[in-house]
Amino acid sequence: MAQHKGELNFLSRSDGSALYSIDDTVILASVHGPSDVKVSNRKHDGLHLDVCFSPRTGSSNIGEKTIEAIITHTIKQCLLAHLHPRAGVTLTIQEMQSGGLDLSVSINASCLALLDAGIQMSTTFAAVTCCLTSDDVCIVEPSEIELKESKAVLTYVFDGTKMDVITTHQEGAFDCKQLLKCLAKCKTVAKDV
């Protein structure tokens, strides 16, 4: 498996922050909250979550919005939102270095940042990416070169307690058997993460 590194409480001004890296991909996640939120965004029964992913260079585009949507979906399932009605949590993710594994590193970093901020969660979560090469070999946590040559890239997010799948994200062409095979492999890896 590739080398993982993480550091908490990285930024002094944020309520919670985490710098996470897998091999060459380095991502910084910063959490502010629970705090005030605009009247238009206020929810009477729970927390409002705002996720923002900023790429290394350039402005936010549709690719970044997809990542934001996936992360929002993942966190909403784990966060105990009903404990903070009419409040908001802002999660900002900054891509520092790109090695191709942006999605899984962002998810892992956001989990650590939320923990560092002390926001109540029902469970922690871990993300694993794997890729399928043209000869049907499943490589977990591939490098950038392996990613480019693969025919499909799959990302799974597992929860920390029951190891159930919370979120999946796939790109590329593959069939059912390959999906299940990759899923099983990722599950074993996720336990370590």
Added chain:
Amino acid sequence: MAAPHFEMGKGGEIIDEIQQILDRNIKESRCLDVESLCIMAEESVWQFKVDVTVLNHGGNLGDACNLAAVAALRHFHRPDVTVEEDGRVTIHTHEEKELIPTFLKKIPVCLTFALFEVEDDCITLIDPTETEERVMSGKLVVGLNPHGEITSLLFPGKLCLQKHHIMSCVSHTFLEAKSIAETVMSLVEDDLEKRRSSIKVKGFLNCLRSDSVYKKQLLRERIKNVPVMKVKSDVKVKEESMEETGSEETCKEIVAESLENEQKEAYVDTSSDEEFSQDLLNKTLPEIKKEKKKKVKSKTKKNKIKLETGCRQ
């Protein structure tokens, strides 16, 4: 991300101020040789775009952004081009031809003074922190280059200053500017050297430290200077990756431990990161031992440094 009161996408006056500082210092000072960026007269030219992202607002954003932008420009290398006679332009990859570095004629440096009006006196502080910025009465931003030319002068706020006061501030910056410029350039050169000799550059993995960690490191250095332990041999500082079940030890405990035993390897907790806004000036990049196992750093655990100490009897 930088601070709770900033929103993504929305500007605010601080962005305008930083934009103004960067524009004046870098664009209008003509430190960059823009004529060398031309490929074909009246046809094509290279365009540079600098994206500055603030990770943490610890004070004095203008200086930090200026440093970052200048370092990035100096670090950047553009691909080489050849212009054929019939007008076709070929851009070479870095394998074909070596990349051309950006030529900075003069290195613009920015220094901020925080001014506090106390009765009739005016106290001046260089490089204010965030708390100092919030309570200061006025600010003076001086941009200049080591040759002694002032590129920009910003004096926002309602405070009035005597002429001699401004002149003394400006003359003070001349001394600082040279040292800052030299430090930045040497750091960029170091990194470029490493890349040339194809040592894999770790990038952000080790460069950045947080505020609280930096303060702890300063404390630790102060404790180290207390003459409790005599170090006979040269202190070899090697950075080791941490163990997951390692315990947090304070420096004093280690010192006590090492006094009891001879030639014991003492583990000292330190960190190896620095706050981004103060970073580039004082950092020394320690060597990192590469380990294949996964290590997770958490708030209470820091990097352990192996110290070989010889203890006195």
